[in-house]
Amino acid sequence: MLADLTESLAYAGVEIEALAAYGLDEDGFVRLVVQDPTVARRALRKAAVVASERPILTTVISHEPGSLARMTRQLAHAEVNIDALYLLNSTPDGLEFAVAVEEPETAHGHLRVS
Secondary structure: OHHHHHHHHHHOOOOEEEEEEEEEOOEEEEEEEEOOHHHHHHHHHHOOOOOOOOOEEEEEEOOOOOHHHHHHHHHHHOOOOEEEEEEEEEEOOEEEEEEEEOOHHHHHOOOOEO
């Protein structure tokens, strides 16, 4: 199923920036961050894949111990639930994360958004 899904996206020219895939009992789940959501949405619909969307914000934090804990605690104090967290990039300058939340406006004020 994952091969079919990724082939459908590739055929449509969708650039995948982050992916997490896992199985739970007999169900499979895939979470994606893509460059062009409109094209991805169309490709998934054409492949008859059931999909839902969440807005994401990107943020860069330092490599120092506790940076991720501080970021997640700030969101917790703001009562923002993190639906998913993806590491997009790791460089000497920091760690770039995509944060999927239901309340992006609230989260925005508590993240260093890039």
